[in-house]
Amino acid sequence: MKKTRDGFECRKCGNMVHASTGIQTENMKKIERSSSIYVVDSSEDEYVKVSQVCPKCGNEEAFQWFSGISGEHAGIRRERTVEHFRCTKCSHSWSKTS
Structure with a gap:
């Protein structure tokens, strides 16, 4: 809703709500969610594995870019x-x- 001098106007449909004393405003957004969300991270497949010692854990293999x-x-x-390297x-x- 966009505030105007006469009240509030919907940005999508243009519906006007005229102002009067005691108006309370709320921002709400309805989000529909699917039953399952799958996250596929292929970022590690894009990098080359090299022999590099990790300064934190001592592992001898790291991704490089x-x-x-x-x-x-x-x-x-x-x-x-x-x-750049990632252990x-x-x-x-x-x-x-x-």
């Missing part, structure tokens, strides 16, 4: 590659900047 960072400081443009055992994440 890269990202690029670019920026400028004092007029000098610089681009860096960041190597296959404890899910701890860390990175190395090159």
Whole structure:
């Protein structure tokens, strides 16, 4: 509902509710839910497994991916590659900047 000088107007249908003293407003939204929700996470399938020691648990296998960072400081443009890792055992994440 959108507040106007005469009362409140529905944004979807344009129905107008005229204001009078003692009006209370409530925001409610009805959500219909299905009986089951399935979450499929394929993010680990997208990464390569490499030999890398986890600094937290000592596991010797981790997922690896890269990202690029670019920026400028004092007029000098610089681009860096960041190597990211996530432990296959404890899910701890860390990175190395090159």
